[in-house]
Structures are given as C-alpha cells and as structure tokens.
Amino acid sequence: MSDQRPQRVRVTGPPRYSSGPRNRLGDVHEQTPLGDVFLRSLLKEQLALAFRVLVLIALTLGLLPLVFHLWPDLGDVRVAGIPVAWVVLGGLVYPFLLLVGWRYVRSVERNERDFADLVEGPDPGQSS
Amino acid sequence: MNADAVPGLVAVLAVTVTTIAIGTWGLRFSRTTSDFFVASRTVNPRLNASAIGGEYLSAASFLGVAGLLLVGGAEMLWYPVGWTAGYLVLLVLVAAPLRRSGAYTLPDFAEARLGSTVVRSACSLLVVGVGWLYLLPQFQGAGLTLESAIGAPRWVGPLIVGVVVLVNVMSGGMRSITFVQAFQYWLKLTALLVPAMVLLVVWLDDGRPGSPSGSDGAWSVPVAGEGAIGLYTTYSLIIALFLGTMGLPHVVVRFYTNPDGRAARRTTLVVLGLLGLFYVWPPVFAALGRVYGRELVAEGHADVLVLELPRLMMSGLGGELLTGLVTAGAFAAFLSTASGLAIAVSGVITQDVTSRFVGERGPTASVAAAFRLAAVIAVSVPVLVALLSTNIGVARSVALAFAVAASTFCPLLMLGIWWRRLTDAGALAGLAAGGLGAGGAAVLNLVGVEGSGWGAALLAQPAAWSMPLAFATMVLVSLATPSRAPSHARRFLVRLHTPEVLEQAG
Numbered sequence: 001m002s003d004q005r006p007q008r009v010r011v012t013g014p015p016r017y018s019s020g021p022r023n024r025l026g027d028v029h030e031q032t033p034l035g036d037v038f039l040r041s042l043l044k045e046q047l048a049l050a051f052r053v054l055v056l057i058a059l060t061l062g063l064l065p066l067v068f069h070l071w072p073d074l075g076d077v078r079v080a081g082i083p084v085a086w087v088v089l090g091g092l093v094y095p096f097l098l099l100v101g102w103r104y105v106r107s108v109e110r111n112e113r114d115f116a117d118l119v120e121g122p123d124p125g126q127s128s
Numbered sequence: 129m130n131a132d133a134v135p136g137l138v139a140v141l142a143v144t145v146t147t148i149a150i151g152t153w154g155l156r157f158s159r160t161t162s163d164f165f166v167a168s169r170t171v172n173p174r175l176n177a178s179a180i181g182g183e184y185l186s187a188a189s190f191l192g193v194a195g196l197l198l199v200g201g202a203e204m205l206w207y208p209v210g211w212t213a214g215y216l217v218l219l220v221l222v223a224a225p226l227r228r229s230g231a232y233t234l235p236d237f238a239e240a241r242l243g244s245t246v247v248r249s250a251c252s253l254l255v256v257g258v259g260w261l262y263l264l265p266q267f268q269g270a271g272l273t274l275e276s277a278i279g280a281p282r283w284v285g286p287l288i289v290g291v292v293v294l295v296n297v298m299s300g301g302m303r304s305i306t307f308v309q310a311f312q313y314w315l316k317l318t319a320l321l322v323p324a325m326v327l328l329v330v331w332l333d334d335g336r337p338g339s340p341s342g343s344d345g346a347w348s349v350p351v352a353g354e355g356a357i358g359l360y361t362t363y364s365l366i367i368a369l370f371l372g373t374m375g376l377p378h379v380v381v382r383f384y385t386n387p388d389g390r391a392a393r394r395t396t397l398v399v400l401g402l403l404g405l406f407y408v409w410p411p412v413f414a415a416l417g418r419v420y421g422r423e424l425v426a427e428g429h430a431d432v433l434v435l436e437l438p439r440l441m442m443s444g445l446g447g448e449l450l451t452g453l454v455t456a457g458a459f460a461a462f463l464s465t466a467s468g469l470a471i472a473v474s475g476v477i478t479q480d481v482t483s484r485f486v487g488e489r490g491p492t493a494s495v496a497a498a499f500r501l502a503a504v505i506a507v508s509v510p511v512l513v514a515l516l517s518t519n520i521g522v523a524r525s526v527a528l529a530f531a532v533a534a535s536t537f538c539p540l541l542m543l544g545i546w547w548r549r550l551t552d553a554g555a556l557a558g559l560a561a562g563g564l565g566a567g568g569a570a571v572l573n574l575v576g577v578e579g580s581g582w583g584a585a586l587l588a589q590p591a592a593w594s595m596p597l598a599f600a601t602m603v604l605v606s607l608a609t610p611s612r613a614p615s616h617a618r619r620f621l622v623r624l625h626t627p628e629v630l631e632q633a634g
Contacts, residue, residue, distance in 0.1 A: 001379065104216075
C-alpha cells in the first residue's frame with residue numbers, strides 16, 4: 001500500500017426536495033392513521049421475514065425425524081464412513097444455521113433502512 | 129487421595145483462582161448500580177457473544193451431551209442442535225425488539241408490555257422456578273465431576289461451585305461476570321477441542337478401530353425409539369429446545385447489556401457461530417467412546433465419558449494432562465452457567481423481594497446490599513436441593529427447564545412482541561396453563577414418577593402439548609377480554625420495532 005492514496009471524496013447527488021413533511025417519525029409515534037399504516041407495514045414485513053426463516057428450518061431440520069421414521073434404512077447410509085445422520089446433525093447443521101442467521105440479519109437490516117427512508121422522507125443528509 | 133487425583137485437583141484450583149481473579153479485576157470497572165446489573169449496557173457484540181457462549185454452554189453441554197450420545201446415539205444429537213437452533217429462533221423473533229423494550233428481566237418486560245403487576249409477579253415466580261430447575265443439575269454435575277476427577281465425596285462439588293459463584297456474583301455483579309464468562313467460553317472450547325484432536329490422532333495411530341459392538345442399528349437414526357411414541361418424543365424435545373432458549377432467564381438478562389437492538393442481533397449471530405464451533409466436538413468424544421469406553425456404558429457412568437476418555441485411551445503424562453484440561457473445562461462450565469443463572473435469579477429476587485427490605489430506590493450501596501442478599505438466596509436453595517436430592521441426569525433435567533420456558537415465556541414474548549391485542553388476563557391464563565402443565569410434569573419427573581407407554585412419553589417430554597396449550601390459552605383469553613388490552617400497547621410496539629437509525633435522528 002502506498003501512502004499516496006487519494007483522499008476519500010464524498011460524492012453526493014444534487015439536492016432533492018421533498019414536497020411532503022420532512023420527517024414522518026412523528027406520525028409513527030403519535031397515533032395518526034398514517035403512522036399506523038407505517039407501523040403495520042414494518043411489522044408485517046419483519047414478521048413475514050421471521051416466518052420465512054422458521055418455515056425454512058421446519059422444512060429442513062424439522063422434517064428429519066419424520067424422514068428417518070419413515071425410512072429407517074437411512075441409518076445404514078454412510079458418508080465417508082460416518083452415518084449420514086451424524087454428518088448432518090453433528091456437523092453440517094451448524095454452518096447451515098449460521099448462514100441462515102447471517103442472511104436474516106442482512107435482510108432485516110435492509111427492511112429497517114427502507115423503513116427509515118420511508119419515514120424520514122427523501123433527505124440527502126440522512127442517506128447512508 | 130491418590131496420584132490419579134493430582135491433575136484434576138490442579139485444574140479445579142487453577143480455574144477457581146483464575147475465575148476469582150478475573151472477577152476481582154472486573155470489579156475495578158464496577159462502580160455504579162448500572163454496572164452491577166447490566167454492565168452499563170456498553171458491552172460490545174464480540175465480548176458479549178463470548179460471555180453468552182460461556183454462560184450458555186453448561187455442564188449439560190460439556191459433559192452431558194457426549195454421554196447421552198454414547199448411550200442414546202443419533203437421537204441425542206437433537207440436544208446440541210436444539211440448543212443452537214434456539215438461538216436462531218431467538219434471533220428472528222425476539223433479539224432486537226427485546227433489547228429495545230428496555231427490559232432487564234422477563235418480569236420487567238411483562239410489566240412494561242402489559243402494565244400489570246400481577247403478571248409481573250407470576251413471571252418472577254417462573255423465572256425463579258426455571259432458574260432453580262436449571263441450577264440444580266449444574267450443582268449435581270459439579271459433585272459428579274469432582275467425584276470422578278479427584279475422588280471427592282459428592283457434596284464437595286456443589287459446595288465449592290456455590291461458594292465461588294456467590295463470591296463472584298456478590299463482589300462484581302454483571303460487569304465482572306462478563307469478563308469471567310467470556311474467558312470461560314474459550315477455556316471450555318479449548319478443553320474440548322484439544323483433547324478431541326489428540327484423541328483422534330491416537331485413534332488413527334491405533335489403526336482406526338471400529339466399534340466392538342458391530343452394526344450401527346438405532347445408533348445412527350435420529351429418532352427416539354420405534355413407532356409413534358418415539359416420533360412424539362423426538363418432536364417434543366425439538367419444540368422444547370428450539371423455543372425454550374428465548375425464555376431462559378440468564379439469556380434474556382444478557383441481551384440488555386447490548387448497546388442497542390442492532391448490536392443484540394449481531395451478538396446473537398456471533399453466538400450462533402460460537403455454539404456451532406463448540407458442539408461439533410461432543411460427537412467426536414461419543415464416537416471414540418463407542419470404541420474405547422464400552423465399560424462406562426455398562427457401569428452406567430456415561431455422564432463422565434469426557435472426563436474418563438483421555439485416561440482410557442492414553443497412559444502416562446499425556447493422559448494425565450488431558451484429564452486435567454477436560455476437568456478444568458467441566459468446572460468452568462459449572463461456574464459460568466451457575467453464575468449467569470445466579471445473576472438472573474438474583475436480579476429478579478432483588479427487584480421483587482429484597483429491595484423492599486433494604487430500602488427501595490435507595491442509594492447505590494443499599495441496592496448492592498439487596499442484590500447480595502438476593503444472591504445468597506438464589507444460590508443456597510438449589511445447592512441445598514442438590515445436596516439432598518438424587519441425580520436424574522444433567523441433560524434430562526436441563527431439558528425440563530427448557531420445556532417450562534418454552535411453555536411459558538416463549539408465548540409471552542412472541543405474542544407480547546408481535547401481537548398488540550395481548551391482554552394481562554390472557555398472559556396470566558397462558559402462563560398458568562403452560563407453567564402448571566410443563567412445570568407439573570417437571571416436578572413429577574424430579575420426584576421420580578414414571579408411567580408407561582404414552583403416559584410416560586407425555587410426562588417426560590411435555591413441550592409438544594404444553595406449549596400449544598399455553599399459546600392457545602393466551603390468544604383465546606386475550607380475545608375474550610379485549611377491553612383489558614393496555615392503552616399503550618401500540619406505542620410500546622412502535623418502540624420495539626422502530627430501528628435505531630430513527631431513534632437517533634428523531
């Protein structure tokens with residue numbers, strides 16, 4: 001790395017002017033109908049996201065006991081000399097859970113940013 | 129006492145001294161009441177995640193899982209998987225909103241959300257109940273460990289762990305405990321990982337012998353036994369573990385030490401990684417135990433597999449050193465989990481009981497005094513029970529605590545956070561239904577009642593019926609009492625779900 005690295009320059013677009021109220025956070029805190037709509041939409045979206053994660057877990061991990069119950073012969077299947085149940089539940093499941101969690105955090109933070117943009121209105125000073 | 133006891137004794141002493149030293153060092157940072165209870169909410173996600181991992185990986189994880197796997201095979205893999213997946217459920221449903229609620233304990237959350245002191249008291253009762261149910265096996269396990277490692281009588285372990293925990297909790301509160309527990313996570317991981325790797329090498333040198341008992345059979349099928357009962361038992365365990373995590377008192381308290389909801393989520397994510405890193409090792413011990421440790425199963429000592437395996441596989445200095453290391457890890461497991469639970473239970477007892485004696489809302493000194501008094505109560509009761517009662521198996525009794533948490537606090541948190549029509553009457557009815565159902569089953573288990581067939585299965589693994597029962601009761605009674613919905617519910621939900629970006633801007 002050379003020390004002649006150019007200084008970071010902040011690039012901003014032309015100022016945009018909004019016609020509505022600059023900050024609608026007040027609407028969310030005061031119980032106006034508009035604030036109600038905002039909160040409902042955020043709640044619905046976050047809940048749907050959480051629900052998707054839970055369904056994914058239910059359809060993968062949750063089905064394993066049933067699968068092994070219906071086809072007990074799977075117990076004899078081996079991967080690299082190790083029974084398949086041990087490979088899946090003893091090892092692979094942990095990176096899988098971490099990956100699901102990581103993707104969830106990314107999505108939920110994106111939702112919150114969108115909500116913030118919506119509530120604050122177009123405001124060049126607050127954009128990230 | 130013979131020479132076999134030396135490595136274990138040294139290990140126990142070293143862990144005890146280090147724990148007290150770090151706790152005392154942390155004391156220098158512990159000046160205010162806020163430090164005492166919540167480490168002033170300034171713990172960064174990585175340190176906090178290590179502390180959560182250190183606190184969460186109890187004796188059941190360190191000793192219990194390997195023993196269960198050795199005896200029960202793949203169906204027992206659901207324990208570590210459930211304990212980890214519980215954090216994912218916690219992450220997606222509870223983590224950030226719970227932090228934003230500003231509640232320090234579950235009773236705090238219930239009171240803030242529902243504005244009812246009756247619900248608060250019910251929650252306090254449940255926290256103390258779940259906490260003690262979870263503390264009990266820690267103390268019993270400590271007795272087991274010291275017996276196996278240094279040949280001490282059974283009562284020595286609970287007493288030592290009880291005293292060390294009490295000293296640490298009373299002296300430094302949450303701030304110093306955070307450092308202690310973060311250290312103990314890494315100690316536990318090392319104490320499991322290093323021996324596992326060494327023993328794997330020994331096994332390879334040995335020519336990779338297989339299990340003497342031959343075919344795998346049920347050992348590689350992750351379902352408990354045959355038929356519908358086995359399937360029910362497995363699913364009930366999964367429900368208890370996946371949903372119970374969010375309702376454990378010591379887990380919730382930790383979330384409040386995060387600076388904000390976003391940090392709470394990141395902390396949870398790091399915890400997921402740390403738990404996964406830890407839980408891949410107990411199966412290794414179990415697999416090696418199947419080759420080298422058959423006599424442990426025959427003698428019914430599978431619980432101490434992790435402690436005994438190094439000596440069974442290696443003779444001489446190597447075996448002794450590894451024995452010392454795993455003993456240190458096991459002892460750290462008792463200390464950290466017991467400390468976390470003691471803090472959580474003491475916090476609740478302080479707020480609801482002892483602060484009334486010492487003078488509520490008094491200066492820092494008297495709050496700390498109330499906290500210390502509460503800590504004595506929180507620790508001494510389960511120690512006494514551990515000394516007097518018989519051992520029912522570390523992981524089994526922890527699973528019961530999870531079942532009670534899943535049937536009480538899980539519906540309360542989920543509905544409280546996501547459903548604005550929850551009422552105090554509904555919450556109370558649901559807590560009663562789930563608490564009496566799962567808690568009753570737990571008590572019957574503890575006193576040794578056993579049925580047969582379906583009765584036994586429903587009693588041993590209550591979560592699959594008690595959790596839906598609690599949920600349904602909460603929803604139906606809330607719908608029947610719409611006029612009791614607190615007027616601030618909407619505003620409260622706004623606070624729970626409003627991103628921090630806005631809080632700072634607004």
